[in-house]
Amino acid sequence: MSIVPKVVYPIHDYPAYEPRDALVITSKAVIPAFGIGLTYATAMERFRHFRAPLIPSLMRVGKESFFLGSVGCTYQFVEVAASNLREREDGWNNFYGGLAAGGLIGVRAGTITNFVFTSLLFGSILGLSRWAGGIFGGLSKEDEAERPKLDGSQSDFWTTRSRVPLSETISKVGEGRGIFYPSGKSAAQSSEEA
Numbered sequence: 225m226s227i228v229p230k231v232v233y234p235i236h237d238y239p240a241y242e243p244r245d246a247l248v249i250t251s252k253a254v255i256p257a258f259g260i261g262l263t264y265a266t267a268m269e270r271f272r273h274f275r276a277p278l279i280p281s282l283m284r285v286g287k288e289s290f291f292l293g294s295v296g297c298t299y300q301f302v303e304v305a306a307s308n309l310r311e312r313e314d315g316w317n318n319f320y321g322g323l324a325a326g327g328l329i330g331v332r333a334g335t336i337t338n339f340v341f342t343s344l345l346f347g348s349i350l351g352l353s354r355w356a357g358g359i360f361g362g363l364s365k366e367d368e369a370e371r372p373k374l375d376g377s378q379s380d381f382w383t384t385r386s387r388v389p390l391s392e393t394i395s396k397v398g399e400g401r402g403i404f405y406p407s408g409k410s411a412a413q414s415s416e417e418a
Contacts, residue, residue: 241311246304250297257296261289291332299325299350319351 265288269281303321307313326346330339 241307241313243308243311244304246301246308249304250301253297253300254293257300258289258293260296261292264292265289295325295328298328315351315355318354319347322347322350325350 262285265285268288269276269285273281273284299321301321302324303317306320307317310317323343323346326343327339329346330342333339333342
């Protein structure tokens with residue numbers, strides 16, 4: 225029995241990053257963002273001012289829907305731009321997009337405290353939701369089809385390997401520093417056995 229604990233570590237084999245076009249993706253997000261903003265603004269206008277005249281009511285709905293649509297487009301643009309700059313697809317991109325969108329909402333409130341709080345709140349919620357598998361609880365069917373199937377030698381974020389074959393360790397680290405192939409075997413013989 226060894227005193228040294230068994231090392232368990234995650235293996236991250238990220239695929240090569242492919243840049244995305246921020247303007248095209250943001251332009252695809254314009255209609256859903258403004259649609260959600262228009263629906264929300266119309267509902268809130270009817271709740272607040274039920275018997276208001278039509279023209280002032282439409283002006284308030286237009287301003288509110290434009291603002292909420294811009295928040296959605298800001299989030300999408302910053303998220304894609306961050307992923308292009310960092311060349312990674314992870315939760316930090318959503319965090320940066322949430323910071324920008326929350327900051328836009330906080331600026332409207334007019335105080336520094338609201339600006340900082342809403343930007344951190346939105347960034348944290350969106351970043352954590354992406355890190356935990358997305359808002360709807362996981363990958364869509366298209367993403368699962370594109371995702372490479374992992375065998376025993378690979379791993380993703382949620383799985384770990386507790387034991388790595390010696391030949392793989394030596395091929396990554398190299399011989400020396402106390403790490404050698406078993407006595408009497410060469411690198412080729414050890415890799416054939418593994």
